[in-house]
Amino acid sequence: MSEIRFRGVGKHYGDVEVITGFDLRIHDGEFMVLVGPSGCAKSTTLRMIAGLERITSGELLIAGKRANELLPAERNISMVFQSYALFPNMSVRENLSFGLRVRKTDSATVASEVDRVTGLLGLGDLLDRKPRQLSGGQAQRVALGRAMIRKPNAFLFDEPLSNLDAELRVQMRGEIIEMQRKLSTTTVYVTHDQVEAMTMGDRIAVMNKGCIMQLGSPTELYRRPANTFVAGFIGSPRMNLLEPGDLLGDCDPTVGIAHDRTGKLGIRPEHLLVESDDGAVPIGDARVTRIEDLGHEVLIHLRNARGTSLTARTGGRIAETVQSGQTVSLALRFDCLHSFETATGERLT
Amino acid sequence: MTYEIKSIGSSAFWFILPCLFVLALTSLYPIAFGFAVSLTNWNWGVQLDFVGLANYVGLLGDSEFWTVIKNTVVFAAAATSIEIALGFYLAVQVDKLSIPTDLIRAVIMLPLMISGIVVALMSKVMFDPFLGVVNYLIGAFGFGPSAFYGAALTAMPSIIAVDVWWQTSFVFIIMLAALRGLPKDPIEAALVEGASNFTIFWRIKLPMLRSLLITVVVIRAIDTLKVFDIVFGTTGGGPGLATEVAQTFVYRTAYSYQQIGKAMATMILFSLLILAISLALQGLRQRWEADK
Ligand SMILES: Nc1ncnc2c1ncn2[C@@H]1O[C@H](COP(=O)(O)OP(=O)(O)OP(=O)(O)O)[C@@H](O)[C@H]1O
Ligand SMILES: [Mg+2]
Numbered sequence: 331m332s333e334i335r336f337r338g339v340g341k342h343y344g345d346v347e348v349i350t351g352f353d354l355r356i357h358d359g360e361f362m363v364l365v366g367p368s369g370c371a372k373s374t375t376l377r378m379i380a381g382l383e384r385i386t387s388g389e390l391l392i393a394g395k396r397a398n399e400l401l402p403a404e405r406n407i408s409m410v411f412q413s414y415a416l417f418p419n420m421s422v423r424e425n426l427s428f429g430l431r432v433r434k435t436d437s438a439t440v441a442s443e444v445d446r447v448t449g450l451l452g453l454g455d456l457l458d459r460k461p462r463q464l465s466g467g468q469a470q471r472v473a474l475g476r477a478m479i480r481k482p483n484a485f486l487f488d489e490p491l492s493n494l495d496a497e498l499r500v501q502m503r504g505e506i507i508e509m510q511r512k513l514s515t516t517t518v519y520v521t522h523d524q525v526e527a528m529t530m531g532d533r534i535a536v537m538n539k540g541c542i543m544q545l546g547s548p549t550e551l552y553r554r555p556a557n558t559f560v561a562g563f564i565g566s567p568r569m570n571l572l573e574p575g576d577l578l579g580d581c582d583p584t585v586g587i588a589h590d591r592t593g594k595l596g597i598r599p600e601h602l603l604v605e606s607d608d609g610a611v612p613i614g615d616a617r618v619t620r621i622e623d624l625g626h627e628v629l630i631h632l633r634n635a636r637g638t639s640l641t642a643r644t645g646g647r648i649a650e651t652v653q654s655g656q657t658v659s660l661a662l663r664f665d666c667l668h669s670f671e672t673a674t675g676e677r678l679t
Numbered sequence: 680m681t682y683e684i685k686s687i688g689s690s691a692f693w694f695i696l697p698c699l700f701v702l703a704l705t706s707l708y709p710i711a712f713g714f715a716v717s718l719t720n721w722n723w724g725v726q727l728d729f730v731g732l733a734n735y736v737g738l739l740g741d742s743e744f745w746t747v748i749k750n751t752v753v754f755a756a757a758a759t760s761i762e763i764a765l766g767f768y769l770a771v772q773v774d775k776l777s778i779p780t781d782l783i784r785a786v787i788m789l790p791l792m793i794s795g796i797v798v799a800l801m802s803k804v805m806f807d808p809f810l811g812v813v814n815y816l817i818g819a820f821g822f823g824p825s826a827f828y829g830a831a832l833t834a835m836p837s838i839i840a841v842d843v844w845w846q847t848s849f850v851f852i853i854m855l856a857a858l859r860g861l862p863k864d865p866i867e868a869a870l871v872e873g874a875s876n877f878t879i880f881w882r883i884k885l886p887m888l889r890s891l892l893i894t895v896v897v898i899r900a901i902d903t904l905k906v907f908d909i910v911f912g913t914t915g916g917g918p919g920l921a922t923e924v925a926q927t928f929v930y931r932t933a934y935s936y937q938q939i940g941k942a943m944a945t946m947i948l949f950s951l952l953i954l955a956i957s958l959a960l961q962g963l964r965q966r967w968e969a970d971k
Contacts, residue, residue, distance in 0.1 A: 382870065403871075403873040406873070415865050416865065417868070418865060428882075432874045
């Protein structure tokens with residue numbers, strides 16, 4: 331258990347700057363989620379914590395001590411690799427117990443720990459298989475088991491559930507959270523999955539091009555995204571980001587919301603109302619271009635008279651009546667509106 | 680991953696047939712011819728009588744033949760194991776270097792580009808008891824001069840040393856490429872799991888290289904069992920029978936004594952030996968593959 335702290339960390343591959351001036355403090359026992367588009371250096375960040383990637387500049391502190399020069403083995407960290415990284419010549423059982431065996435754990439403890447993890451992850455039938463005889467999902471579970479069998483200073487997960495089916499994913503999500511709460515081990519978790527990011531993390535760091543765009547609790551990021559990048563990245567389907575005038579031109583009721591006319595507006599799909607509602611301001615008509623019925627909710631894709639594309643999310647009765655090609659009137663609530671400066675993308679209010 | 684062809688139509692046989700025929704003609708015919716000659720007392724001239732297995736019986740009862748086989752196996756076993764150990768060791772060390780290794784690789788590869796008879800000639804000059812630089816060097820360290828190729832005790836080790844000098848880089852090149860091509864992920868995972876470099880080498884890298892290593896052993900074993908040029912070019916099999924190996928023995932039997940039948944019989948027996956050794960190593964590899 332230990333705090334992990336980046337102080338002005340930079341990472342170059344030759345001339346390519348992948349990370350610059352990276353500052354992040356992951357508290358002892360915290361579950362930190364890293365999200366961001368592909369190639370934004372999430373894996374690189376994890377690998378620096380694990381000691382697999384040399385840090386070019388700045389300082390990495392683990393439990394308050396400088397860790398830049400520590401060997402991976404000296405950090406006592408568990409990692410689930412994006413590519414599983416199982417040992418190809420060893421059986422599942424040997425893969426699971428490798429970390430304990432190199433630490434000279436007695437064989438009774440090894441056996442009981444293997445049993446525990448096997449039960450937890452449902453690997454019972456696979457213990458004597460070799461990695462090449464496993465499906466992607468099975469291999470991923472073995473990789474999880476290999477990380478969870480030890481009691482490390484920190485867990486690092488690099489998209490550990492990406493290859494599991496929906497049901498198993500929900501189940502494993504629960505297992506990981508439960509295990510983390512029970513052991514309260516510092517955890518850094520990389521994911522692409524919105525639901526994982528929102529439900530698992532104590533805090534989320536949204537990354538882009540090697541920088542942190544915003545750091546905060548899931549609710550904070552959702553309710554008050556600090557910039558257009560986070561606004562667009564967190565939430566699925568993504569927030570409608572509009573130039574003023576995209577709705578009704580000069581008589582656009584939203585114009586006044588932005589402090590100047592160059593501000594951008596953000597409306598979450600669930601705040602764009604297709605049915606009239608008390609206290610909602612009408613913002614004109616739009617044509618329905620496509621409907622996605624997900625069962626528990628309906629996504630309605632629209633295009634208004636100014637050619638602006640919009641997405642609305644509704645769970646209401648309207649879903650049963652609305653049809654593609656139909657024209658509906660839109661409305662929104664002012665208190666749910668986000669506004670961002672056009673030039674920098676920073677939040678205005 | 681294994682891909683199996685579930686059913687092959689019988690028509691496939693007819694497609695393979697011409698190919699089989701050519702193969703049979705080019706590789707089976709010479710072997711069959713050799714075997715036929717081994718049953719005669721042909722002397723490259725008019726003497727050509729069927730003698731049955733007399734050549735074989737004669738050889739197997741001849742202590743000279745057994746000395747030759749022993750020499751060949753000793754040479755092959757010693758040269759192969761030293762070359763494998765040294766070449767692999769060098770590859771592991773060079774693989775660890777984080778600097779560009781092209782130059783090192785080129786230098787280590789140089790001996791491989793020289794032909795055997797030239798290697799023999801160069802070593803003969805260097806190991807010469809009177810003119811050779813090697814004796815000069817060991818003299819500088821206070822040791823007396825050695826006859827090397829000229830003495831029964833030192834001739835075989837000298838030839839082994841020359842082969843090691845000549846062929847170690849073959850093992851080095853292949854094993855270095857294999858080490859460089861190993862997947863990075865399992866090694867990194869082992870590092871994170873807390874394994875030392877020693878453990879990673881023995882438990883992760885070596886098992887992944889095992890079957891290639893056996894293949895290299897097979898290649899080197901066959902190549903050293905068939906040694907000719909460096910023996911012929913240095914000791915010629917002497918002194919006495921000290922370094923006489925299968926190929927030089929056959930050469931002498933055929934070209935000096937014109938006993939073609941006996942020479943062919945030796946070749947057949949020797950080929951069976953090579954076959955047995957290759958099959959044994961191959962079997963070992965298959966056991967490991969199945970176990971993987
Ligand atoms: N060895 C390398 N040499 C040069 N550039 C590299 C190297 N490894 C990674 N990069 C670059 O560093 C950046 C970050 O890579 P990284 O793997 O950390 O991304 P990521 O956020 O994990 O992406 P993904 O979500 O696709 O896994 C990428 O732009 C990648 O091209
Ligand atoms: Mg990644």
